[in-house]
Amino acid sequence: MISQFNFPTIIRFGAGVIKELPAYLIKNGFKKPLIATDPNVFELPFFKAIIADLQQAGFEPEIFYDIHKNPVKSDVYKGGDAYDNANCDCIIGIGGGAGLDVARAIALRINHREDLFKYDDLIGGDVYITNDVPVLITIPTTAGTGSEVGRSAIISDDETHQKKILFSPKLLAAIVFADPMLTMELPAFITAATGMDALTHNMEAFLAKNYHPICDGIALEGIKLISESLEKATNNPDIESRSKMLLGSMMGAIAFQKGLGVVHSLAHPLSTLLDTHHGLANAVNIPYGMRFNIEGNEEKFKRIAQTLELKEHTGEAVVQYLFDLNTKINIPHKLSEIGVKIEHIETLADLALADFAHPNNPKPVSREDFKKLYLEAL
Known part of the structure; x- marks a missing residue:
């Protein structure tokens, strides 16, 4: 239709x-x-x-x-x-x-x-x-x-x-x-990486500190649609899963006029320094960035967990969901698996601090925070 x-x-x-x-x-x-x-x-x-x-x-x-x-x-x-x-x-x-x-x-x-x-x-x-x-x-x-x-x-x-x-x-x-x-003939890797990019847009927009309740509602629906469809769209695509992903992607782009956050500031330097695919960079970093944001934002993570229909409505449950989803769609859990080396960390931290996305993160992110997040994900 x-x-x-x-x-x-x-x-x-x-x-x-x-x-x-x-x-x-x-x-x-x-x-x-x-x-x-x-x-x-x-x-x-x-x-x-x-x-x-x-x-x-x-x-x-x-x-x-x-x-x-x-x-x-x-x-x-x-x-x-x-x-x-x-x-x-x-x-x-x-x-x-x-x-x-x-x-x-x-x-x-x-x-x-x-x-x-x-x-x-x-x-x-x-x-x-x-x-x-x-x-x-x-x-x-x-x-x-x-x-x-x-x-x-x-x-x-x-x-x-x-x-x-x-x-x-x-x-x-x-x-x-x-x-x-x-989108039906997209390779599984591209489907997975771009799909995690869309999920990151929705999650970061929902958590962003700016006040925009309309974007919040759109972001939650985007999260729901992507959670219902990304695994199938990657591993066994059909028109329903591809349609939901396309809608969820558009919702993320509409919602992030509210702002993005720490995950995008972790991801952008990987493209700058190592020419990493943007979606893949977000996909690997999102569990670590979301864990960083839990403290002080427990109620918002509860809403995300409810939207994902998780058994436990906590931030840690959301983080575990993200790790599990990456496993299901064959996304690495560690930056070392996508070419990042220990000698890159200092430069990446400098670039992340200068990035435009994290000022809208729900809590401040220092250079030391970025360095710790990169090392945790390495």
């Missing part, structure tokens, strides 16, 4: 909904879309089928896929040049977080031509996002970042790999085509 709901972006959701894309472009008068994706998605059969459908409808889309798995500024500049050179009139982002972040950043770049990082939200750069942006259409192919419903893009500096946030309500997609069929 195909459904439509708005929050605030129009979301077309359901198996086969991707077939509506050509008609949407025609109805809205678009002639030349730029399709931004990543090199892996570019090679997949479903992507080729999307392009074939567009071509059959009379479109000759410009395809841009020269991006890094952790996108950098030069990726965005090259994408903007591709848009200009082909005289494109809209942007379609297809993929996981990398493809969708680059698509959104290209949309910003088209009519905002100063240095991209002038618009970094962490230094108040959102005030310079004053011009219109091209229409952005997003099509998720993983259930992880939820970038399809977001209004921000995380792009790294080419040299330092420091992450910057481009943020503005102008960067919301005009419409999302969320088709769980596009």
Whole structure:
């Protein structure tokens, strides 16, 4: 069944909904879309089928896929040049977080031509996002970042790999085509890692110190949907589990406008220093970060445990659930299993302390705390 709901972006959701894309472009008068994706998605059969459908409808889309798995500024500049050179009139982002972040950043770049990082939200750069942006259409192919419903893009500096946030309500997609069929052939590892990313978004958003009861409710429902579906989606996927994961992922991205926390600040430096997959970095770190947050937040952990339908409604029960879930979906329990070495710890702690996520954590996190957490997880 195909459904439509708005929050605030129009979301077309359901198996086969991707077939509506050509008609949407025609109805809205678009002639030349730029399709931004990543090199892996570019090679997949479903992507080729999307392009074939567009071509059959009379479109000759410009395809841009020269991006890094952790996108950098030069990726965005090259994408903007591709848009200009082909005289494109809209942007379609297809993929996981990398493809969708680059698509959104290209949309910003088209009519905002100063240095991209002038618009970094962490230094108040959102005030310079004053011009219109091209229409952005997003099509998720993983259930992880939820970038399809977001209004921000995380792009790294080419040299330092420091992450910057481009943020503005102008960067919301005009419409999302969320088709769980596009996620059916995801490898088990990607399903597991991106799924744990989505779970981390929901849990950290619920715990974040900012007051936003609407996000709290969305986050709890996201946790519920993911807990019901991630193991099956990873090990024996069907359309129901893939659909629940896609919904839970979107809920996480909506909820984390409230903020994130310590887990993301532990994870981001792994991508910066070691180019670790973001979802995997969150997955390994989340039990340790959640344990750190229990003290002083017992009531919130009780709510999470109730949502997970655990026998004991405690923070430790939630932490054990996370370790057990990682085991079931073949996620390592230790950072040493994903390439982290003892000599990385000091640099990782410095990067984590400088990260943008932990100021919204429900309790303060010092450099010494980060170092202890990394050593505990090592």
